[in-house]
Amino acid sequence: MIELNQVTAYQQQTQVFDRISLKIGYNERVAILGPNGAGKSTLLKLMTREIHPVDTPDSYLKLFGDERVNLWNLRSKIGFVSQDLQEDYTPYTSALNVVISGFFGAIGAHDHIKPSDDQVALARDLMAKLGMSVDEQHMFQRLSTGQKRRLLLARALVHDPQALILDEPTSGLDMGASLGLLKLMRSFCGEGRAMIITTHHINEIIPEIDRVVLMSEGQVVADGPKSEILTSDNLSDLYQTDLEVSEQYGWYGCWHS
Template identity: 70%
Template sequence: MIEFHNITAYQQETRVLDGFSLHIGAGEKVAILGPNGAGKSTLLKLITRELYPVERAGSHLKLFGSDTVNLWQLRSRLGFVSQDLQEDYTPYTQALDVVVSGFFGAIGAHGHLQPSDEQLEQARALLGVVEMAGHEQTMFQRLSTGQKRRLLLARALVHQPRALILDEPANGLDMGASLGMLKLLRSFCGDDHAMIITTHHIDEIIPEIDRVVLLNQGRIVADGPKADVLDSAALSDLYQTNLRISEQDGWYRCWHA
């Protein structure tokens, strides 16, 4: 589904990735874990084509087997949720318009973009799926952070994508909203659906995630089955502090040793 090979990428003047390679197959559920500044968000921006790698011989980025992906086709295959996207919406955008905007790859409502009755019906149904029914006309500014994040999840689902990509989906949420978001994510983990989550908290890695990639300073320092990678020694080294890891019912927790 996603193939990075020998990729170099910059954010402004900063080289974030250099000689970076990573393959993610169709249907895989992957968590990319690392401290702030590790390169997680840059990695996702390359996938969503918000950012492009340096062009050079022996380097390629392929999505769904092709290195030339039509953006409209990409939006129908990948659903994306991030805090940056959340901050792009104006305070006066109505909740239903947030969801509908996903059909057009837009931010908010625009007069020249007129949804069909079928699209409106689907958007209203998705509001119910993310437990936001009854909020169709509520302004974005009047919603809690957790409610805003659920709206973006509904927006990401309008095209019934083959993969969900979530950049720190529980970031900034209180405990109740965080648990609610993680519960929703678990419900979308069908066998044929891929999911990529970036985070710096292991308690956001839902049980359905079966592969974990540890990222630090733009380099992969570990990649493999969750039970093998979420190791006290590996995470202590990643975060430069002594940590202990425990697991219960597929959920992982950590604390200072």
């Protein structure tokens, strides 16, 4: 589904990746874990074509098997939710129009956007699924962080994408909202979707995720099955502090030892 080979990439004037390679297959559920500044969000921006790699002869970035990607087609295959999108979203957009905007790749409501009756009906169905029906006419800026995140998830789902990409999904949420969002993520996996999340909290890694990639300073430092990667030694090395990791019923937690 996603293949980076010897990719170099910059965020503005800063080099984030120097010849990084990574493959993620169809229907995989992957967590990308690492401290702030590891390159997690930049990696997702490469996957969604928000930024582009440096063009060098021996490197490539393929999405769904193709180096050249039509953005409209990509939006129908990947649903993306991030903290940046939430912060940049037009504040005086009604909740319903936030979801509808996903059909058009827009941020906010615009006069030239004329959704069909079917699109409006699907947007309402998705809002109901995510528990947001009663907030249909509320302005985006007046909603809680958890409600905003649910709306952006509904927006990401309008094209019934093959994969969901979630950048630090529970960032800024209180405990109740976090647990509610994790429950939704588990239900999405039950629908057969691929899922990629970035996080620096292992308690966000739902049991359905079976592969973990550890990143540090723009490099992949470990990659494999969750049970083999989420160990005390690996996380202690990653975060440069002594950590103990435990697992119960498919959920992982850690504490300072």
